[in-house]
Amino acid sequence: MEKDLKEVKDYYQQNYFHDEIANRIKDRVQQQIQPKRINWWRRLFYFSGAAVAAFGVFVVLAFFSPAVAEVAAKVPFLNMIFKSQPISDVILTTLTEKGYKVDGIGVRYEPKKVMSVRLQGTEEEVNKDKPEVKKIVKDLLLSRGFDAYGVRVEASQFTPPVLSEEEQKIEELNKQVFDVVSNVLKSYGNEEPIGLANKTIEINLPNTETKKDEIKQKIQSQLAEKGLGTFTVNAVVYNVKKREREMRWSDIITTIADGMFSSKKYKVIGVGYTNRSAEFMQITISTSVSSKDADYEEVTDRIEDTIREFLTSKETKEIIKDDAYKVFIRSKDKKERVITR
Structure with a gap:
């Protein structure tokens, strides 16, 4: 290759x-x-x-x-x-260069696979542009073999939220809390996402961190010193090795999902993964075919061949290294075929 x-x-x-x-x-x-x-x-x-x-x-x-x-x-x-x-980036760039004001691009998988494009403008203006925009987007999708998507073009309904005075105060308080917590975490070499709800702060710490209690106490004391109130601080501990593996696999999984969903020939209705096992990465591909359907073997063979070809290619192997994995190809009636390494 x-x-x-x-x-x-x-x-x-x-x-x-x-x-x-x-x-x-x-x-x-x-x-x-x-x-x-x-x-x-x-x-x-x-x-x-x-x-x-x-x-x-x-x-x-x-x-x-x-x-x-x-x-x-x-x-x-x-x-x-x-x-x-990413195809959404290509669509956005192409439409923008042609003068269309794009407010958002998204994908919906239920009840049908649809690439949705929201345009700024009135209903009348968007309806006028709709046929040409749909053709452009459809052609871009087909240029990659993405023939499973319908295309929807609609006027953007988004209006910026208007916050009440009380909501603005809460938002400002939350921002100050986030700043304090972020600065404490950075001082320990940690820039993980932070959760905040109902006076409870959730931080993510690696299982290699030896100062968990010290970090939590420092966050609470600095918030109190700044008059921001009393908070409960919960630490969610993650496995560093598993996180590193998930980071490496992230775009591999995204690519598999994009490809399986986007082409009709695979008949895929779901792609998921779990990183819980210490021994292997697990990916599950759910199809709309039953094991009793006449084309079951043909469809699952096609999926298996495509996945094997991708996971054993030089580019992919350089990323996943020696990781073990299991890929489950699951029929509508729960019959499974497994690709392992």
Whole structure:
């Protein structure tokens, strides 16, 4: 597969990639990453932002160019998704560049799989733009083989909430509490998310932390000193090794879910995972086929082959390392096929 990916890259660079595109991609990537911190659950495989963006452009071009599509067809389906920009980002960028004011993009899986696009504007304005926007989004989805989604375009109904004076005071208090707790945790080298509800603060600490009680007491004392009130502090302890494994698997699982949900041929209605076991990572893929259906073997074989191909590819193996895993392919009547390592 490495040879095929190199062929894709060479073909793309020779026929489509030039300085203007490179600079445009670079500027866009810089705009996207400059204002915000990179979160731990984002992609951990070390492609540059521009490279990922360029591959996303390549995927879109594959839909419109038979020559590019022929080269792209050599790249396994899940690997293609894994190396590309998220489809929602591509849709947002494309529509924005065409002058549409997008207020939100989301996916709904029930009762049907739908890619939903919300546009700013009146009902009349959005209804006028709807046919063209639906076509653009549908074409972008099909450019990746995402043929399982319907497309819905609607006017945004969002209106900023108006807070009462009392709600504003609570919000300001919560902000001050969060600042105090965050600063204490940072002083111990911890920047985990914080929970706050009903005078109870929930913090996340690694199982390697030896000063749990000291941290809790320091939070309570500093809140009291600043006159912010008395709070109960609960510490949720997480397993460092399991967390590290989950971080590495995050985009692997997202890619599997994106691919399985997005193509009709897999007939998938659910993808879930659990990281509870110390021995292995577990992924469950639920299908709409029964073990008694005529196409049961064909569908489950297709899912198994696709998953095996992805999990044994060089790119994926570099991320999951020596982790053991179990992938359950579950039929509608609960029959299971298991992929193990």
